[in-house]
Amino acid sequence: MQAVSSSSASLARRAPGTPGALRGLLLAWALLLCGLLLLAPQAQAQGIELTTLKAERDEDALSLSFSTVYELPRPVEDALQKGVPIYFTAEVSIYRSRWYWRDARIARVSRSWRLAWQPLTRQYRVSTGGLNQTYGSLHEALNAMRGAQGWRIAELSQLEDDAKHYLEFSYKLDTSQLPRPMQIGLGSPEGWALQVARNMTVDLAVRGTP
Secondary structure (H helix, E strand, O other): OHHHHHHHHHHHHHOOOOHHHHHHHHHHHHHHHHHHHHHHHHHHHOOOEEEEEEEEEOOOEEEEEEEEEOOOOHHHHHHHHOOOOEEEEEEEEEEEOOOOOOOEEEEEEEEEEEEEEEOOOOEEEEEEOOEEEEEOOHHHHHHOOOEEEEEEEEEHHHOOOOOOEEEEEEEEEOHHHOOHHHHHHHOOOOOOOOEEEEEEEEOOOOEOOO
């Protein structure tokens, strides 16, 4: 009987319902939660947040304005500082809905920004659409690339007033424009997959500010 009592007491001490076991379980959960909280800001910093996306019509065209928030991941910034130019590309496709067939794509446009570090002048150079501008800091250079205003994406003659239209928008770090040897060695490493995409209905009644 004494042996049975001793064994029962030992099992009770190890039972998950005892205070010691509960303390251990709570400590494990607390450590897991702290780990997730530490990882959350790091994961958010790797993405692109789309803060504005707006399509408006003017006299004879449909224009798009968008803005984003992001920072360059460390591997991308390191490559930039070593003389590798990086590119961001925005793409827009406009579709007309059709109930009897596949939706018709009526327009597709893209715009690219090239960012390069110039070690001799210690400045950043942003190029887009044949225009070039230099900036004294990476923050200023990225601000010039994080969006566009009044981007002409389609002629009004391509749209039908009595039809439904929608657009597919994407903005990304364009690794396809990196030097070919770097593309081959790049693969899909962590930090280079910066992108955001959004679909939006086009309301032709929305007019831009004159």
